[in-house]
Each structure stands twice: as C-alpha cells, then as structure tokens.
Amino acid sequence: MAKIKYIEHNGKEHVIEVQNGLTVMEGAIQNDISGIDADCGGSMSCATCHVYVKEDWYNKLPKKEMGEDDMLDQAYEPNSNSRLSCQISVSDDLDGLIVHMPEKQV
Amino acid sequence: MIKTDVVIIGAGPTGLFCAHQLGIIGLKCEIVDNLDKIGGQCIELYPDKPIYDIPALPKCTGEELTNNLIEQIKPFNFNFHLNDRVQELKNEDENWIVKTTNGKEFHTPNVVIAGGVGSFEPRKFPTKSAEKFDGTSVLYSIKDKTIFKDKYVAIFGGGDSALDWAIELSNTSKVSLIHRRNEFRGAPASVQKIKELSEKNIINLFTKYSIKDVKGNGSLEEVEIKSEEGESKILKADYVLGFFGLIMQLGPIAEWGLNLDKKTIPVNTENFETNKKGIFAIGDICNYPGKLKLILSGFHEGALAARGCFKYARPNEKYRFEFTTASNTIKDRLGVK
Numbered sequence: 549m550a551k552i553k554y555i556e557h558n559g560k561e562h563v564i565e566v567q568n569g570l571t572v573m574e575g576a577i578q579n580d581i582s583g584i585d586a587d588c589g590g591s592m593s594c595a596t597c598h599v600y601v602k603e604d605w606y607n608k609l610p611k612k613e614m615g616e617d618d619m620l621d622q623a624y625e626p627n628s629n630s631r632l633s634c635q636i637s638v639s640d641d642l643d644g645l646i647v648h649m650p651e652k653q654v
Numbered sequence: 655m656i657k658t659d660v661v662i663i664g665a666g667p668t669g670l671f672c673a674h675q676l677g678i679i680g681l682k683c684e685i686v687d688n689l690d691k692i693g694g695q696c697i698e699l700y701p702d703k704p705i706y707d708i709p710a711l712p713k714c715t716g717e718e719l720t721n722n723l724i725e726q727i728k729p730f731n732f733n734f735h736l737n738d739r740v741q742e743l744k745n746e747d748e749n750w751i752v753k754t755t756n757g758k759e760f761h762t763p764n765v766v767i768a769g770g771v772g773s774f775e776p777r778k779f780p781t782k783s784a785e786k787f788d789g790t791s792v793l794y795s796i797k798d799k800t801i802f803k804d805k806y807v808a809i810f811g812g813g814d815s816a817l818d819w820a821i822e823l824s825n826t827s828k829v830s831l832i833h834r835r836n837e838f839r840g841a842p843a844s845v846q847k848i849k850e851l852s853e854k855n856i857i858n859l860f861t862k863y864s865i866k867d868v869k870g871n872g873s874l875e876e877v878e879i880k881s882e883e884g885e886s887k888i889l890k891a892d893y894v895l896g897f898f899g900l901i902m903q904l905g906p907i908a909e910w911g912l913n914l915d916k917k918t919i920p921v922n923t924e925n926f927e928t929n930k931k932g933i934f935a936i937g938d939i940c941n942y943p944g945k946l947k948l949i950l951s952g953f954h955e956g957a958l959a960a961r962g963c964f965k966y967a968r969p970n971e972k973y974r975f976e977f978t979t980a981s982n983t984i985k986d987r988l989g990v991k
Contacts, residue, residue, distance in 0.1 A: 585917075587771045587902050587917075588695075588699065588771075589947055591699075591700065591703075593695075593699040593700055594699070594901070594902065595899075595901075596901070596902075617835065617837065617839075618812075618813070618839035621811070621812050621813065621833075621834065621835075621839060621898065621899070622777055622813075622898050622899035622901070624777075624780060625780050625864075626834060627834075627882050628835075628882055651780075654777070654901045654902070654903060
C-alpha cells in the first residue's frame with residue numbers, strides 16, 4: 549500500500565491509498581480523479597495517462613521500459629520528467645509519491 | 655442519398671461483428687470510419703500485438719482478428735465508407751438522417767455507434783499561435799508535397815512519419831527536424847539516414863527541443879523552438895509539420911444529444927439502445943453496470959443491438975431466432991449450401 553498524491557494542473561490535490569500491484573494510473577481511475585484519461589486501458593498504446601514526476605521521485609521509480617518513451621513522444625507537452633502512469637507499478641516503496649498531471653491529456 | 659437499415663459508426667471489431675449479425679438476420683448496413691483502413695484500434699494501435707482473450711482463439715494479433723472479421727462478413731457485401739466521419743445526426747419521421755464530413759447522406763431507422771474511444775485524429779501542437787495557421791502552413795499530414803519545393807520546412811516528431819518526410823523533403827526543401835529527445839522511434843535505417851543528412855548539413859537537426867511559438871504576418875515566417883532548460887532558437891519556416899501520432903477524440907458524437915458519462919454513452923443491456931430511439935452504442939464507447947472493455951463483450955453487444963435494429967427496420971415483421979447451423983435462410987444469406 550502506498551499513499552500517492554495526485555496533483556491536477558489547476559493545483560487540486562488528491563491523496564489516495566493505492567494497493568500494491570495496481571498502477572498509478574489505476575489508482576487514479578478507480579478513484580475518479582480527473583486529469584488522467586487512460587484511453588487504451590493500460591496497454592501502453594496511447595499517451596493519455598501522462599504525468600510529471602519531479603526528480604527526487606523520478607529517480608526512485610523503476611526505469612522506463614522499451615516503448616514508453618516512444619509513446620511519450622505522442623503525449624501532450626512531454627518533458628524529461630514525463631512518465632506514463634500505467635507503467636508505474638505501486639509498491640510500499642512508492643509511499644509518498646507525488647505525480648503532477650499535465651494541462652490536458654489530448 | 656443512401657437508404658439503409660443500419661449505419662454503423664466505427665469499423666473496429668465490434669462494428670464488424672455487429673455488421674455480421676445484421677447480415678445474418680437479413681438487414682443491410684453501411685459502415686463509416688474515420689481511418690483509411692478497416693480494423694479500428696486493433697489495426698491502428700496494436701496490429702502486431704497478440705490478443706489472448708478472444709474465445710476459441712488462443713492467440714491472435716489485431717491484424718489477424720481484423721482480417722478474419724472482414725472475411726466473415728464478405729458474403730454480405732456491405733459498403734465501407736473509410737476516411738470519412740459522421741458529422742451530424744438528425745431525426746426526421748422515425749428516421750435518422752446521417753451526414754458525413756465528405757458530404758454523404760444516409761437515411762436509416764438505426765444508427766449503431768461502435769466508435770471505441772472516439773475517432774483517431776492527429777495530435778496537434780499545444781501552442782495557441784499554431785491554430786491560426788492550421789491547414790495552411792501548419793500541417794499534420796501531407797497531401798501535395800510539391801508545395802514545399804524550395805521552401806523552409808520545420809518538421810516536428812521522432813517517428814517514421816517525421817523521419818520519412820524529413821528525408822523525402824530534404825531533396826527539394828530546406829528542412830529542419832526537431833525532436834524532444836536524442837532517441838528516435840523510427841526505423842533504424844531512417845535514423846541513420848537522418849544522421850548522415852545532418853552531418854552533411856542537408857538537414858538541420860535539433861534534438862531536445864520542442865515548439866514554443868509560430869510567428870508571421872499573414873503567412874508563416876518563423877518558428878521558435880525551446881529546450882527544456884529554457885533556451886530558445888528561431889528558425890525560418892514557411893511550413894511547420896507536426897507528426898505526433900494519432901489521438902482519440904470523441905468528436906461530433908458529443909453533439910448528438912446523447913446522455914454522456916465522461917467519454918462513454920450509457921445504454922440498456924437488453925439491446926444496447928441509448929436514450930435516443932434507434933441509436934445504439936456498443937463496444938468500448940458504451941457504458942452499463944458491469945461493463946467490461948473486452949472485444950468479446952463488444953461482440954455480444956453487437957449481436958443484441960442487431961436484434962434491436964430489426965424492430966425498427968422491419969416494423970411489420972416478427973423477428974425469429976435461428977441458428978446458423980440449421981437455418982436455410984441464413985445459409986442462403988451466407989451463400990453456403
């Protein structure tokens with residue numbers, strides 16, 4: 549279980565306890581947090597669960613797998629802090645993780 | 655004007671199987687899809703990815719599934735209207751008048767929306783100023799490459815479309831290629847070619863840059879690009895091309911007076927009709943308690959929606975359930991003995 553803080557682009561914060569094994573995307577979708585669309589449902593086939601993760605946490609996350617950066621090329625305003633939240637698997641180690649949502653997903 | 659029993663919006667697996675079910679029960683349909691090919695997400699997003707949960711098919715790719723579905727509806731000779739999008743739905747005397755972007759018009763008692771998560775459209779530049787030039791000098795696809803001859807062209811993106819066009823246009827135009835990181839996702843041979851052209855100064859390559867602004871009085875004159883560190887550069891540009899892949903947009907569906915829940919359409923589970931009589935929604939786009947976004951659920955929804963369509967297409971006939979194994983009428987429709 550990890551407490552994850554989702555911050556919408558307008559600054560609105562949601563702190564959610566997400567079960568281990570779920571993804572950061574699923575944590576948002578299951579709790580109706582707006583700002584993450586996840587059109588493809590987590591198959592890394594769209595780029596609508598894009599989040600920004602600040603360096604301190606970015607470097608602690610499991611590294612991106614092949615294909616995630618390719619997909620991020622197609623996200624809205626990606627930068628070097630960008631991740632696809634469907635590719636971040638939740639574990640106890642992520643307790644306290646903060647993700648920022650982009651202005652929009654599409 | 656085309657009169658038909660059903661218009662299906664979306665040629666993904668769900669729309670295709672619904673067409674099959676319509677054919678089996680003796681109805682005609684026309685299928686419209688915004689993409690230039692049949693298959694929807696299966697073809698556009700994951701043609702090569704294996705799918706493991708299609709009943710009785712232990713493993714098949716999006717492309718194989720699509721090809722099999724096309725094969726399955728072949729006997730019915732339904733028309734596909736690809737590269738076209740349903741723009742408007744209007745109700746008139748128990749019928750729906752369906753108008754498309756390309757100017758086609760259908761009259762039908764039934765519309766089945768099998769639109770997935772919406773239609774695929776190119777992702778556009780986030781910069782507001784680019785909108786002003788959209789379609790004239792800021793482009794997301796190329797119809798006529800001769801317009802770029804001897805012009806300054808700035809191409810954004812890191813996939814095959816961006817690389818292929820950069821290579822192609824560098825023969826006759828002054829090309830800059832801008833990408834947000836050092837790695838490209840295009841074919842290795844194209845990446846190699848781009849590097850060579852860049853070393854020979856035939857292409858100006860800018861990696862770790864993205865668009866900041868486009869400027870020009872009347873016509874486009876320059877594009878400003880920025881690095882993540884905030885450093886910016888100004889490039890001369892007559893045309894700016896963006897190749898960031900496709901995104902899914904609900905598009906005009908949102909304007910048809912249907913109840914919407916986020917990006918989905920609530921339906922009943924008896925025949926998958928929406929709040930509008932004669933408009934059905936099936937597949938990923940529909941929503942009901944317990945909805946699963948599985949292809950197999952889409953098949954089931956399409957089969958029941960087809961029976962729902964029968965009621966309005968043949969108001970004076972009674973629908974009779976028959977098995978394909980036993981019914982001679984169905985075998986006739988399939989052209990088998």
